[in-house]
Amino acid sequence: MKLERKEFIKGIIKENPTFVLALGLCPTLAVSTAMSNGLGMGIAATFVLLGSNIFISLIKNIVPDRIRIPCYIVVIATFVTITELFMKAYSPALNRALGIYVPLIVVNCMVLGRAEAYASKSSVKNSIMDALGMGLGFTLALLLISGIREILGLGTFFGYKIIKSYEPMFIFALPSGALLVIGLLMSLFGLLKNKKT
Amino acid sequence: MKEILKCGLILCVICVVASGLLAAVYSFTSAQIDKQNKNETGEALKQVMPRAIRFEAVKSGEEITYYRCYGKDNKVNGFIFKAKAKGYSSEIETLAGLSLQKKITAIKVISQNETPGLGTRVTDETFSQQFTGKSAGDISQVSAISGATISSRAVIKSVEEKLKELQKILK
Amino acid sequence: MKNIEISKNKEDKILSDGVNKLTVSYSPHLHTNQSAAKIMWSVFLSLIPAGIAGIFIFGSKALWIISLGIISAIATEGLLQYLNKKKITLNDGSAALTGLLLSYNLPANSPWWLVIIGSFVAVAIGKQIFGGLGQNIFNPALVGRVFLMTCWPKYMTSFMKPLNAGFNVFGSVNYDAITAATPLMIVKEGEALSGLSYWDLFLGRHAGCVGEVCILALLIGALFLLLKKYISWHIPIIYIATVGVFSWIFGQKGLFSGNFLFSILSGGLILGAFFMATDYVTSPLTRKGQVIFAAGCGVLTSVIRLWGGYPEGVSYAILMMNAATPIIDRYTKNRIFGK
Numbered sequence: 273m274k275l276e277r278k279e280f281i282k283g284i285i286k287e288n289p290t291f292v293l294a295l296g297l298c299p300t301l302a303v304s305t306a307m308s309n310g311l312g313m314g315i316a317a318t319f320v321l322l323g324s325n326i327f328i329s330l331i332k333n334i335v336p337d338r339i340r341i342p343c344y345i346v347v348i349a350t351f352v353t354i355t356e357l358f359m360k361a362y363s364p365a366l367n368r369a370l371g372i373y374v375p376l377i378v379v380n381c382m383v384l385g386r387a388e389a390y391a392s393k394s395s396v397k398n399s400i401m402d403a404l405g406m407g408l409g410f411t412l413a414l415l416l417i418s419g420i421r422e423i424l425g426l427g428t429f430f431g432y433k434i435i436k437s438y439e440p441m442f443i444f445a446l447p448s449g450a451l452l453v454i455g456l457l458m459s460l461f462g463l464l465k466n467k468k469t
Numbered sequence: 470m471k472e473i474l475k476c477g478l479i480l481c482v483i484c485v486v487a488s489g490l491l492a493a494v495y496s497f498t499s500a501q502i503d504k505q506n507k508n509e510t511g512e513a514l515k516q517v518m519p520r521a522i523r524f525e526a527v528k529s530g531e532e533i534t535y536y537r538c539y540g541k542d543n544k545v546n547g548f549i550f551k552a553k554a555k556g557y558s559s560e561i562e563t564l565a566g567l568s569l570q571k572k573i574t575a576i577k578v579i580s581q582n583e584t585p586g587l588g589t590r591v592t593d594e595t596f597s598q599q600f601t602g603k604s605a606g607d608i609s610q611v612s613a614i615s616g617a618t619i620s621s622r623a624v625i626k627s628v629e630e631k632l633k634e635l636q637k638i639l640k
Numbered sequence: 641m642k643n644i645e646i647s648k649n650k651e652d653k654i655l656s657d658g659v660n661k662l663t664v665s666y667s668p669h670l671h672t673n674q675s676a677a678k679i680m681w682s683v684f685l686s687l688i689p690a691g692i693a694g695i696f697i698f699g700s701k702a703l704w705i706i707s708l709g710i711i712s713a714i715a716t717e718g719l720l721q722y723l724n725k726k727k728i729t730l731n732d733g734s735a736a737l738t739g740l741l742l743s744y745n746l747p748a749n750s751p752w753w754l755v756i757i758g759s760f761v762a763v764a765i766g767k768q769i770f771g772g773l774g775q776n777i778f779n780p781a782l783v784g785r786v787f788l789m790t791c792w793p794k795y796m797t798s799f800m801k802p803l804n805a806g807f808n809v810f811g812s813v814n815y816d817a818i819t820a821a822t823p824l825m826i827v828k829e830g831e832a833l834s835g836l837s838y839w840d841l842f843l844g845r846h847a848g849c850v851g852e853v854c855i856l857a858l859l860i861g862a863l864f865l866l867l868k869k870y871i872s873w874h875i876p877i878i879y880i881a882t883v884g885v886f887s888w889i890f891g892q893k894g895l896f897s898g899n900f901l902f903s904i905l906s907g908g909l910i911l912g913a914f915f916m917a918t919d920y921v922t923s924p925l926t927r928k929g930q931v932i933f934a935a936g937c938g939v940l941t942s943v944i945r946l947w948g949g950y951p952e953g954v955s956y957a958i959l960m961m962n963a964a965t966p967i968i969d970r971y972t973k974n975r976i977f978g979k
Contacts, residue, residue, distance in 0.1 A: 331483070339476045343483050350487040354494045361501035364509060371582055443790040446584060452765070459769070615794070 276401045283405030289382045290413035290454070291461040296382035299373045300414060301450045307430045310418030311411065312366045313373065316355050318407025320377050323351035325391040325403035332392045344387045345378070352377045382410060413457075420453050421445065514538075517566035517575045518547050535635055538566075547574060550635050554627030556581060556620040557588045565600070565628050571636060573608075576600045576628060581620070588620035596621060605632045676773065679870055679920070680733035686861035687740055687915060693844055693854030697802045698748035702850045705755055706743045712759035713739025720768045734773045738762050741781035744851025744911060745955065746788070749800040749819070754792060758784040778962045779922050782955045789955070797825070799847035820847040823906040828951040833902075841905040852908040862914040874927060875934040876913040880904050882938020890946055909941065912954035922962040929965075929972035936961045 289295045296317070303309045327347045335343045356374050359367040367374065377383060386406055391399040422428055425444030427435060443449040514524050514536060521538035528534065533551070540546040548567040553560055559582035566574035578592045590596065591614065599611045608629040613621040694702040717735035721728045730736075739759050746755060762784025770776045789796045801820040823846055826833055840846055844854030852858075865871045884900045891898030904910070917923060917937055924933045937957045944953025 335479060335483075336472075336476050338472075339480050342480060346480075346483055346487050350490055353491055357494050357498045357502070361498040361505060364505045368580065439792060441791040442587060442793070443787060445587070446790060448790060456765075456769075 276398060279398050279401040280405040280408075283402065283407070283409035284412065285409075285461075286465075287406075288409045288413060288461065289406050290410060290417075291458050292465070293382075293385070294458075295385050296380045296410065297454070299376060299380060300417065300454065301447060303370055303373050304414055304418035304421055304450055304453075305425070305445055306369070306428075307415060307418045307422050308366070309369050310414035312359075312363070313370055314407070314411025314414045316359065316370070316374060317377055317380065317382065317410055318404070319355055320348065320351045320380075321383050321386060321407045321410075322400065322403040323354075324348045324383055324387055325399040326396060327351075328387045328391040329394060329396045329399035340392065341388075344384060344392075348383050348387065349378045382406065416457065417450070417453050420457075421449055425449060513564050513577055513579050514549055517564050517577050518549055519575075521546060524549065534638065545569070548635070548639065550631050551579075552624075552627035552631040554623040556583050556591075556623040557617075558583055561591065561620065561623050561627070563624050563628055565632070567632070567635070570604075571632075571639070572602055572604045573600045573628070573632070576624075578624060583617070583620045587617045590614050590617050591620050591624050596624075600628065605629065605636060608632065676734070677732040680737050682868060682870055683865065683915065684733055684737050684740060686864045687737075687744070687851065689857035689860045690744065690851045690854055690911070691740070693857035694744070694748070694850040697844050697853055698800055698850060699803050701800070702748045704752075705746055705748060705750055705850055706740065708752060708755045709743030709746070709759050710736050710739035712756045713742065713763050716760045716763040717768065720764060721772075724768075726772070729773065732773060734767075735763055738767070738780045738784075741851075741916060742784045745781065745785045745849050745908065747796065747799045747848075748850050749798070750795055754788060754795055757791075758788045760784075761787045774921055776921055777965075778959055779916050779919050782916060782959050782962075785955050786959060789950075799849075801847055802845050802853075822846065822848045822951065823902070824945065824951040827902075827906075828945075838901055838905060841902070849908060849911075852911040855905055855910050858910045858914065862910075865914070871914070871918040872927075872930070874930045875918050875923060875937075878931055878934035879913040879917055879937045879941075880909060882935050883909055883941050886939060886942035887946070890942070903942070903945070907945070907952045908954045912941075912958055913937075916954075917958050917961075922965060924965050924968045924972060926969070926972045926974055929968045932968050932972065933961050933965065936964065 283289065285292075287293055290297065290300055299313060299317070303313045324344070324347050328344055331343070331347075352375060355377070356367070359370075359374060386402060390402050394402070419429070421444045422430075423434065424441045425446075427433060427438040427440045441449075444453065511524070515521070518524075518538045521540055523539040523543075525537045525539065526533045527537055535551075536549040537545055538547040538549060547569060550565055550567065552563045552565060555561075560580070561578060561583070562580040563576055563578050565576040568574050576597050578597070581589065581591065583589050583591065593614075596611075596614055600608070603611065608625060611625050613625065691702075691706055694706070713735045714730055718728055718730055739762070742758050742762050743755060746758065762780045765787070766778060766780030766783030767773065767776045785796075798819045799822055823833060823836060823841065836846060842855045844856070846853060862871075862876065866873060884904045887903035888898040888900040889896055913934075917934065924930050940957035940960055941953045944950060944956055950956070
């Protein structure tokens with residue numbers, strides 16, 4: 273039990289996919305303009321990660337080494353398409369806001385990275401824990417980035433205006449602001465990690 | 470040879486399972502997706518032409534050129550057209566209602582992916598309200614949003630061009 | 641030897657993750673701590689005429705912007721160094737210079753918070769985050785300016801009109817902010833420039849940033865730096881000449897129809913070329929490298945002015961070439977004799 277908890281916890285800070293492993297940065301940069309988008313993306317990616325981790329861990333013994341990558345991609349693409357279909361059916365507004373970045377989860381290196389580095393070598397139980405932890409870490413990272421960007425760049429929190437007379441700092445709504453925020457947060461994570469050890 | 474066959478077979482099985490799964494999910498969600506799409510267009514059409522109760526798409530080939538709007542008395546009381554143009558970072562789609570006198574009743578930007586806070590201001594009411602009552606000749610009087618010049622000019626231009634096009638068809 | 645000692649001290653503080661390798665950059669090692677302060681204060685001194693001119697042209701508002709910029713930059717540097725438990729190096733003048741240069745790059749009617757945020761970003765993100773003076777990749781003042789430009793284009797592009805054409809600072813002054821377009825903005829909009837002579841441009845009798853408008857005052861300061869040999873002529877002259885020639889070739893009415901003199905007298909070119917592109921830390925070390933750097937700045941400035949979204953491109957051009965400086969240095973480093 274203890275090991276499983278460790279697998280879950282590690283994704284949040286110690287091996288945070290965004291700030292420490294630096295995986296899946298493209299969608300992180302692109303969709304973190306608003307917190308609702310960040311949350312939606314985080315949940316979608318977590319779902320895909322969970323599905324692909326479970327499946328890949330199940331089929332790891334029957335898949336020959338030589339064709340493992342195509343197999344993983346097929347599995348991941350399936351789950352991404354499922355996610356997209358559900359999103360289109362039940363939350364079209366979110367689907368439109370996230371745009372191309374939902375189908376692009378297929379090539380999100382966080383999902384493939386966890387499949388290759390973890391799920392293909394671990395038990396189903398551990399893979400589930402890993403996926404949940406990584407997904408949560410990814411979602412939290414997205415919420416943190418998009419929170420900073422939305423509050424500073426638009427003056428809103430989940431779409432609600434906070435201060436009336438606030439003059440938004442547009443740079444945070446632009447891609448350059450995303451790079452700035454991620455860079456500063458990464459250095460902060462590095463600082464925290466170094467202090468601990 | 471045997472190795473290749475084995476690999477191919479396994480990949481094949483995985484693909485079949487995956488496509489089966491997708492087919493199941495698709496058939497489960499497709500009705501809902503259709504409904505959402507229809508709802509959305511219906512709602513947007515209503516917004517630019519509130520006095521109409523029924524819309525009829527006029528098509529040339531597969532594409533919808535414009536919508537004819539019918540009022541309560543089942544008579545045509547206006548038209549709706551869709552204008553598209555490249556903005557700053559995305560394609561901006563605008564829906565515009567047209568009265569029988571060929572004057573714009575209202576416009577609504579229905580799809581855009583512009584810079585949040587800047588280009589997205591084309592969806593603001595202060596901008597879209599300027600269009601109300603304009604005809605093809607004086608649309609250019611609509612003033613662009615400062616800080617979002619490219620996006621707002623794209624909307625203005627696309628509506629103007631499409632309106633001129635439509636005037637020829639409707640005549 | 642001195643260099644090695646300095647970097648060792650820094651390494652002890654900066655690197656705590658166990659990678660305590662001693663890295664020595666390519667020779668020549670020009671910077672030592674001692675003369676850095678002297679150079680910084682000399683540049684500061686040489687910029688004072690332009691500031692005085694700015695105050696004459698835009699009134700006491702310009703003085704307010706300049707002092708606010710300097711004070712907030714110094715405060716930021718002191719605070720960050722205190723919080724990081726580093727040696728406080730306010731008397732090397734680099735923070736004061738950053739604040740001064742930033743305020744010179746702002747419109748005289750900027751709101752007070754704009755200046756403070758700009759100074760903070762310039763010192764904190766432009767310099768301290770990289771490890772302080774000598775470690776920064778980009779010119780700090782320009783980092784601050786571009787940050788403000790992207791955040792609040794509204795405030796950064798509404799320029800105050802000069803108080804009155806006759807340099808009469810004591811006369812009756814109307815402080816209602818009357819905004820006007822800069823000469824470059826007028827040209828960018830495709831309108832003709834009327835009622836503005838080269839003499840007006842040279843003396844700064846037009847709308848613009850606090851410290852960039854009076855070319856005469858800037859040249860006095862630049863001459864002082866050149867005579868004292870704190871800067872060499874290579875970067876500024878090549879930069880300015882490139883902009884002039886490029887603008888002349890790609891004129892609005894066809895090839896070779898541009899206005900050479902207008903392009904070099906308007907905007908922040910003189911300020912940028914003499915005082916910001918020549919920054920020791922962020923420009924190449926070798927002569928050859930400096931020539932490439934300056935020409936690159938010139939081409940980028942003209943390209944932005946002619947075909948870009950903004951009327952002025954000096955700050956972006958210098959920042960882009962700052963980013964290219966390490967590569968330029970690598971390919972133009974001096975060969976060791978005999979190799």
